[in-house]
Amino acid sequence: MGKALHIARNTFRESIRDKILYVIVFFAMVMMLASLAIGWISMGDQLQVVQDFSLAVLSFFGALMAVFIGAGLIYKEIDKRTIYTIISKPVQRWQFLLGKYLGLMLVLGLAMLGMLAAAFVFVAYVAWTAKNSPVADWTARVEWGWYAAAGLLLFFETMVVVSLAMLFGSVTSPILSAIFTFTTYLVGQVSATVTYTFTTFVPAKETVAHMTGEILTDLTSRTYFLLKPVSILIYYILPDLQHFQLRNQVVLGPIPTLGQLFSAMAYGLGYSAAALILAMLFFDRKRF
Amino acid sequence: MTDEIPAIRTGALAHSYQRNFWERKRLALDGLNLIVERGEIYGFLGANGAGKTTTIKILVGLQTQTAGTAEIFGIPVADGECRRRIGFMPENPYFYEYLTARESLDFYGALCDLPAAERRRRNDELLGFVGLSQAADTRLKEFSKGMRQRLGIAQAIVHRPPLVILDEPMSGLDPVGRRQVRQAILDLHAGGATIFFSSHILSDIEMICHRAALIDKGKLLASGTLEELLDTRELEIEVGGTGLDAERSASVAARAKRSLRRNGETLLSFDNWDAAYFAADMFREHGRLTLLRTVKESLEDYFMRSTGRIVAETRTGGE
Numbered sequence: 072m073g074k075a076l077h078i079a080r081n082t083f084r085e086s087i088r089d090k091i092l093y094v095i096v097f098f099a100m101v102m103m104l105a106s107l108a109i110g111w112i113s114m115g116d117q118l119q120v121v122q123d124f125s126l127a128v129l130s131f132f133g134a135l136m137a138v139f140i141g142a143g144l145i146y147k148e149i150d151k152r153t154i155y156t157i158i159s160k161p162v163q164r165w166q167f168l169l170g171k172y173l174g175l176m177l178v179l180g181l182a183m184l185g186m187l188a189a190a191f192v193f194v195a196y197v198a199w200t201a202k203n204s205p206v207a208d209w210t211a212r213v214e215w216g217w218y219a220a221a222g223l224l225l226f227f228e229t230m231v232v233v234s235l236a237m238l239f240g241s242v243t244s245p246i247l248s249a250i251f252t253f254t255t256y257l258v259g260q261v262s263a264t265v266t267y268t269f270t271t272f273v274p275a276k277e278t279v280a281h282m283t284g285e286i287l288t289d290l291t292s293r294t295y296f297l298l299k300p301v302s303i304l305i306y307y308i309l310p311d312l313q314h315f316q317l318r319n320q321v322v323l324g325p326i327p328t329l330g331q332l333f334s335a336m337a338y339g340l341g342y343s344a345a346a347l348i349l350a351m352l353f354f355d356r357k358r359f
Numbered sequence: 360m361t362d363e364i365p366a367i368r369t370g371a372l373a374h375s376y377q378r379n380f381w382e383r384k385r386l387a388l389d390g391l392n393l394i395v396e397r398g399e400i401y402g403f404l405g406a407n408g409a410g411k412t413t414t415i416k417i418l419v420g421l422q423t424q425t426a427g428t429a430e431i432f433g434i435p436v437a438d439g440e441c442r443r444r445i446g447f448m449p450e451n452p453y454f455y456e457y458l459t460a461r462e463s464l465d466f467y468g469a470l471c472d473l474p475a476a477e478r479r480r481r482n483d484e485l486l487g488f489v490g491l492s493q494a495a496d497t498r499l500k501e502f503s504k505g506m507r508q509r510l511g512i513a514q515a516i517v518h519r520p521p522l523v524i525l526d527e528p529m530s531g532l533d534p535v536g537r538r539q540v541r542q543a544i545l546d547l548h549a550g551g552a553t554i555f556f557s558s559h560i561l562s563d564i565e566m567i568c569h570r571a572a573l574i575d576k577g578k579l580l581a582s583g584t585l586e587e588l589l590d591t592r593e594l595e596i597e598v599g600g601t602g603l604d605a606e607r608s609a610s611v612a613a614r615a616k617r618s619l620r621r622n623g624e625t626l627l628s629f630d631n632w633d634a635a636y637f638a639a640d641m642f643r644e645h646g647r648l649t650l651l652r653t654v655k656e657s658l659e660d661y662f663m664r665s666t667g668r669i670v671a672e673t674r675t676g677g678e
Contacts, residue, residue: 159419159447
């Protein structure tokens with residue numbers, strides 16, 4: 072573990088110099104500022120909009136950083152041959168991969184902390200103006216603790232995305248890895264909803280046939296019913312990133328429970344660990 | 360020495376690879392048998408693409424053989440434990456550019472389980488050993504190729520390994536850099552390490568190696584001491600001199616294999632002593648004898664002979 076920490080420290084030094092990090096953080100800040108403008112035109116719901124939008128920005132730009140830096144992290148070591156002097160030392164390959172992961176998470180953690188701090192300032196400003204405007208909205212209040220918890224969960228979401236970036240990065244090129252990781256991020260945002268729709272609202276074949284008066288052609292009905300198991304399969308393989316989205320509850324209520332928070336954290340840790348172990352298995356077979 | 364477990368032993372080592380899925384497998388190594396005894400400086404000789412780097416990558420754990428065995432001090436290379444006994448410098452070593460030389464060595468020392476206090480001592484010692492003390496706190500992006508190469512040697516020996524493997528350590532260096540690296544290799548050997556290094560620069564191997572192996576197209580062509588490898592017979596006799604008139608010059612040139620005029624001096628190569636003595640006497644009596652020496656096979660001649668490559672007749676001048 073000590074060697075992994077040395078590699079993590081080195082990765083931190085490397086990633087903190089990556090210009091793309093600062094570009095993404097800059098655009099995240101611009102987007103958060105834009106949320107103020109969106110809030111102004113949202114007819115009195117400005118505080119809700121700013122809270123909701125800032126957390127969405129944190130999630131999206133956290134994922135972007137994970138994709139852009141994480142996907143090329145291993146490839147860069149191989150391409151620049153810096154890996155030669157490390158793997159030929161008494162270092163296990165899993166230690167190398169874990170070190171790279173921890174180092175990058177430290178950088179992303181700091182970047183997200185910075186973005187969350189900026190979001191706090193924006194939200195506090197909007198909450199203050201709401202109470203101090205001529206038409207004071209005394210109902211305007213922010214659940215600060217839960218707002219911070221929602222931000223923390225997004226760090227866990229980024230942990231999952233980085234672990235996937237490293238998994239894909241250990242088997243494919245950086246470009247493919249970035250595409251796969253980002254696609255997984257997008258699918259992960261909706262997979263729970265899609266699966267829920269298919270498992271809850273799609274009635275049995277016979278019922279559909281009955282309801283529609285046998286209008287469905289055989290082909291349509293087969294496609295229709297095939298989607299259900301496929302969506303379930305995707306749900307269990309790809310991460311369910313909706314676990315990490317507390318923003319609707321934080322903004323609109325009902326307030327989430329601590330159990331929900333901790334189970335989401337446990338899910339994030341478990342999924343990341345599984346993806347990293349798989350990445351280590353692939354990386355162990357890699358030849359340079 | 361021979362009853363000890365050798366530093367490196369490979370048995371029928373083979374490696375094949377495919378560039379693309381649809382392409383046929385190519386053989387990079389074909390049944391390589393190699394033994395490097397402890398305490399040797401061993402040169403691994405071969406043209407570009409002969410299989411030198413592949414062999415080295417297998418020995419240090421960057422590649423896996425597709426067949427055969429490879430052991431370091433009797434430990435199979437698949438066992439990570441053997442990497443504690445190896446110091447490795449890759450060809451054109453690459454480092455993290457944002458680190459200084461000292462930080463870089465500290466990082467590698469930490470990977471080799473050296474405690475922080477020992478790392479600090481060792482870093483100073485190593486920077487002095489490779490002549491980089493003055494540049495200890497300079498970022499590596501400002502380092503020249505020669506400085507990187509020397510840092511490459513320092514990182515390889517940070518954990519005092521008994522076996523040091525260097526892949527093309529003199530590649531791309533100027534004469535000063537080459538001399539410094541050669542000296543570092545000799546110093547390491549004097550400190551008790553076994554050195555195994557690959558090169559296609561024949562003079563480097565000729566200068567410092569006890570034994571050498573020649574590899575071509577993945578196959579071992581020969582291995583042994585330089586005396587064993589090279590033809591020790593005198594191949595030709597070279598005679599040089601000045602001051603002969605045209606008639607005598609033509610007379611000695613007629614007996615020579617080759618002749619060359621350079622800066623007013625005539626250089627002649629003979630394949631028998633009678634003709635050489637005749638030319639030498641001519642120069643002594645009617646001009647000035649400047650050179651009389653025998654030429655034996657060089658490693659370059661041997662390399663060309665063994666690999667079947669055509670020798671460029673560089674010595675031939677205008678006759």
